Amino acid sequence: MDLTFVVQGLLNGLLFGGVYSLMAVGLTLIFGVMRVINFAHGDMMIWGMYLAWLLATRLGVDPYLGFVACAAVLFVFGFLVQRSLVDRIVDAPHEMQILLMLGVALVLENVALSIFGPDPRRVRSPLALSTVWLGPVFVDVARLVTFGVAVGLTLALYLFLTRTDVGKTVRAAADNGYGALVVGIDVRRVYAVAFGVGAACVGAAGALVAPILPFSPSAGLTASVSSFNIVIIGGMGSLVGAFVGGLLVAVAESLGAVFFSPSLKELVSFSLMILILLFRPTGLFGRRG
Amino acid sequence: MTALHRGLLGAALAILVALPAVLGSRALSVFVFIFFYAYLGQAWNLVSGYGGQLSAGHAAFVGVGAYTTTMLAMHAGVSPWLGMFAGAALAALLGAVVGFLGFRFGLRGFYFVLLTVAAAEVCRIVALNTDAVGGAVGLYIPFTGNAWQLQFQDNRGYYYVALALMLLATGVVALVERSRLGAYLMAIREDEDAAEALGVDTLRYKLVALVLSAFLTGLGGAFYANYLFSLQPNAVFGIPLSVDIILRPVVGGSGTLMGPILGSFILSPLAELSRTYFARAGLVGTHLVAYGLLLIAVVLFLPRGAYPPLARALGLGRPR
Amino acid sequence: MPLLEVRDVEKRFGGLQALAGVSLTVEAGEIVGLIGPNGAGKTTLFHLVSGFLAPDRGTVRLAGEPTAGLRPHALCQRGLARTFQIVKPFQALTVLENVRVGALVRASRYAEATARAREVAAFVGLGAKADQPARTLTLAERKRLELARALATEPRLLLLDEVMAGLNPTETGQVLELCRRINARGVAILLIEHVMRAVMTLSHRVVVLSQGRLIAEGAPAAVAGDRRVIEAYLGEEYVDQA
Numbered sequence: 001m002d003l004t005f006v007v008q009g010l011l012n013g014l015l016f017g018g019v020y021s022l023m024a025v026g027l028t029l030i031f032g033v034m035r036v037i038n039f040a041h042g043d044m045m046i047w048g049m050y051l052a053w054l055l056a057t058r059l060g061v062d063p064y065l066g067f068v069a070c071a072a073v074l075f076v077f078g079f080l081v082q083r084s085l086v087d088r089i090v091d092a093p094h095e096m097q098i099l100l101m102l103g104v105a106l107v108l109e110n111v112a113l114s115i116f117g118p119d120p121r122r123v124r125s126p127l128a129l130s131t132v133w134l135g136p137v138f139v140d141v142a143r144l145v146t147f148g149v150a151v152g153l154t155l156a157l158y159l160f161l162t163r164t165d166v167g168k169t170v171r172a173a174a175d176n177g178y179g180a181l182v183v184g185i186d187v188r189r190v191y192a193v194a195f196g197v198g199a200a201c202v203g204a205a206g207a208l209v210a211p212i213l214p215f216s217p218s219a220g221l222t223a224s225v226s227s228f229n230i231v232i233i234g235g236m237g238s239l240v241g242a243f244v245g246g247l248l249v250a251v252a253e254s255l256g257a258v259f260f261s262p263s264l265k266e267l268v269s270f271s272l273m274i275l276i277l278l279f280r281p282t283g284l285f286g287r288r289g
Numbered sequence: 290m291t292a293l294h295r296g297l298l299g300a301a302l303a304i305l306v307a308l309p310a311v312l313g314s315r316a317l318s319v320f321v322f323i324f325f326y327a328y329l330g331q332a333w334n335l336v337s338g339y340g341g342q343l344s345a346g347h348a349a350f351v352g353v354g355a356y357t358t359t360m361l362a363m364h365a366g367v368s369p370w371l372g373m374f375a376g377a378a379l380a381a382l383l384g385a386v387v388g389f390l391g392f393r394f395g396l397r398g399f400y401f402v403l404l405t406v407a408a409a410e411v412c413r414i415v416a417l418n419t420d421a422v423g424g425a426v427g428l429y430i431p432f433t434g435n436a437w438q439l440q441f442q443d444n445r446g447y448y449y450v451a452l453a454l455m456l457l458a459t460g461v462v463a464l465v466e467r468s469r470l471g472a473y474l475m476a477i478r479e480d481e482d483a484a485e486a487l488g489v490d491t492l493r494y495k496l497v498a499l500v501l502s503a504f505l506t507g508l509g510g511a512f513y514a515n516y517l518f519s520l521q522p523n524a525v526f527g528i529p530l531s532v533d534i535i536l537r538p539v540v541g542g543s544g545t546l547m548g549p550i551l552g553s554f555i556l557s558p559l560a561e562l563s564r565t566y567f568a569r570a571g572l573v574g575t576h577l578v579a580y581g582l583l584l585i586a587v588v589l590f591l592p593r594g595a596y597p598p599l600a601r602a603l604g605l606g607r608p609r
Numbered sequence: 610m611p612l613l614e615v616r617d618v619e620k621r622f623g624g625l626q627a628l629a630g631v632s633l634t635v636e637a638g639e640i641v642g643l644i645g646p647n648g649a650g651k652t653t654l655f656h657l658v659s660g661f662l663a664p665d666r667g668t669v670r671l672a673g674e675p676t677a678g679l680r681p682h683a684l685c686q687r688g689l690a691r692t693f694q695i696v697k698p699f700q701a702l703t704v705l706e707n708v709r710v711g712a713l714v715r716a717s718r719y720a721e722a723t724a725r726a727r728e729v730a731a732f733v734g735l736g737a738k739a740d741q742p743a744r745t746l747t748l749a750e751r752k753r754l755e756l757a758r759a760l761a762t763e764p765r766l767l768l769l770d771e772v773m774a775g776l777n778p779t780e781t782g783q784v785l786e787l788c789r790r791i792n793a794r795g796v797a798i799l800l801i802e803h804v805m806r807a808v809m810t811l812s813h814r815v816v817v818l819s820q821g822r823l824i825a826e827g828a829p830a831a832v833a834g835d836r837r838v839i840e841a842y843l844g845e846e847y848v849d850q851a
Contacts, residue, residue, distance in 0.1 A: 037399050088589055094398040095343050099539055100588040102532065106581030110574040217574075221528045225410065228403055263425075267414050270407045277404060278394045469713055469722075476710045479699035486659065486693070488685035488714035488762055544701075 013254025048206020078199025235286025341478025354510020380507025
């Protein structure tokens with residue numbers, strides 16, 4: 001096994017991991033704050049991708065700029081979904097939430113299917129048409145930019161949660177919903193903001209992936225499952241876990257593609273996830289409860 | 290069961306048996322799907338409706354059953370009527386493994402759901418990469434129309450087999466409902482710790498329910514293979530099929546006997562209608578949008594499904 | 610041989626030592642009251658005895674047999690039943706169906722279990738509501754349902770966790786009477802209670818737990834006057850006033 005392949009695989013994985021991390025961070029935020037499992041996560045990402053595609057093809061906006069708009073739109077969508085739907089069943093058993101979000105996923109995926117059709121699409125970004133050589137390995141500029149933006153967004157989210165007042169109320173509500181109510185925090189609004197931010201993360205992730213991979217509506221549920229894998233491995237409710245988990249899974253999959261075969265790479269992340277589920281259900285960074 | 294209840298069921302059954310005499314092939318195929326999905330939904334209902342252990346990976350059992358039956362038919366000339374039991378047995382084995390891992394390690398709720406999804410996805414990926422079962426291309430089942438091959442010249446044969454399957458699953462669930470297994474499953478669903486404290490070996494009974502459910506579902510795999518004539522990993526192990534299986538009982542009433550059947554009668558014609566009207570306009574998958582909206586509506590407004598209020602309205606007493 | 614023998618059990622949760630070496634016994638047919646301020650470790654002790662938790666150290670014996678490694682359902686089969694501090698009815702099932710789950714432990718046939726369940730439901734005074742879903746019951750009725758379910762398993766030892774909490778005096782009196790009738794049938798009872806009048810009138814013996822340790826044991830009257838008990842409940846200042 002040529003070392004170059006391994007290093008290349010590692011590098012590619014790491015760069016793609018930025019997106020995985022962003023997806024996972026969004027999901028874990030929603031879970032951490034509301035204990036809601038967003039089965040529609042991947043399908044929200046699909047819409048991030050399609051919105052980026054629309055911006056690029058209809059308005060000529062590069063996805064590396066357009067991702068902001070995608071994030072904004074998904075924020076509003078997430079906010080509204082939480083306010084109108086999820087809020088009604090926050091206290092219901094988990095099964096009900098799963099089914100509700102599954103319903104949302106079905107609607108999102110198939111409206112996209114109806115509008116855009118099933119054929120895979122791609123977005124070309126003029127910012128990212130080249131590759132850079134670092135010795136024997138090369139770096140796809142698109143992936144590099146995606147990685148940079150994704151990490152930047154995750155950092156921004158971290159700062160938002162720790163340094164801004166809104167962010168702190170979100171964390172307060174996550175830590176102790178009842179206590180937050182008692183001190184006068186509008187918990188319902190906080191939940192909606194958190195959901196919106198989570199959706200924005202994954203919307204941005206979608207826009208950032210659009211220049212790298214071809215996408216179609218049917219990838220929605222699979223993307224959701226990938227996000228769950230990462231969050232389980234990293235630890236539900238842990239931002240650090242989601243971030244590290246994203247990088248870890250992406251690298252593991254990439255190396256899996258190098259050592260076994262590209263079509264078996266998902267087996268790696270599923271195996272990891274199952275092992276964590278069984279032996280360390282709180283994940284690598286999660287807390288109990 | 291009241292006399293009214295008995296009468297209604299009898300009449301419904303008589304109508305269903307007589308329908309093929311008056312309906313054309315196209316209409317019959319809609320019923321085949323209604324019965325078949327009601328069958329799969331009923332099998333799911335056992336472990337997820339009555340037992341409360343939500344599974345989003347039941348396609349795994351369909352796939353294992355379908356591939357086993359087909360491989361046996363293709364390579365050993367075994368009739369699917371026999372092969373289906375081998376398929377069901379293997380599916381049951383898979384169910385036992387998943388159940389043992391999940392339940393023994395105390396996975397509940399969302400974590401268990403994720404395990405079932407992982408199981409189906411692993412099966413899908415393995416099948417995609419195993420040339421012996423056709424890999425990504427899958428398997429094609431030649432059409433012979435031979436009843437020994439579980440194939441029929443026209444839809445009437447398939448109609449009756451699907452109807453029989455639906456009645457079989459419903460019969461099994463009805464028996465379970467009135468048995469120790471059923472009482473224990475429902476207790477586990479309502480409150481697992483309280484059930485454990487009352488002498489219920491929760492691990493064992495959850496496992497039994499899952500294995501039985503997997504067996505029945507695997508049995509259906511043989512029908513799937515010989516009605517659709519093509520097995521592809523993404524279709525037969527895929528999440529969309531698992532979701533399709535869940536939809537009927539959830540909309541109709543999970544944990545009730547009639548739920549999966551009612552749900553199937555609501556959803557399958559919806560799919561057919563949308564295929565007829567929207568597909569012409571080039572809109573694919575619109576029925577799934579309707580499914581999604583229906584699912585949302587059910588969760589928000591009718592969390593126990595369509596059957597309980599219907600039963601109350603018809604004076605059928607508590608849904609059983 | 611005592612029916613229940615707990616010897617030097619210890620249980621720690623992270624930084625909290627919930628039980629620091631507790632021993633107690635319950636003889637067949639006895640009623641033992643388990644009292645103590647909040648956080649004393651009483652419910653933890655119940656979880657250890659009923660198999661929901663394993664002790665870090667120490668042993669629990671039921672009718673002489675060690676219970677180590679046995680899951681709650683196995684202990685129930687050996688004659689130990691419990692209720693929960695926050696009642697856990699099977700909400701969607703009827704009263705009868707709830708009780709039947711308990712009855713199925715002993716009954717070899719389903720029909721037999723149903724008949725037995727009906728009897729037990731009537732015994733606790735829920736006969737008229739047998740076909741009502743559990744979710745429609747009042748709190749007092751739910752407590753009785755919890756009792757009925759446990760009773761239907763035909764236990765030799767019944768663990769009652771604050772079964773009178775949240776009840777008004779009339780309801781408390783009714784549950785008290787029920788406990789006496791259950792005990793009259795030969796069932797030993799270990800009960801956690803904060804309603805002092807109930808514990809003192811019902812129990813043959815009282816055990817007092819405070820901060821994970823046993824601080825007093827004896828007849829109800831003796832324990833009530835014990836200075837260590839008063840100190841644990843009310844603090845030092847009140848000891849001399851008692």
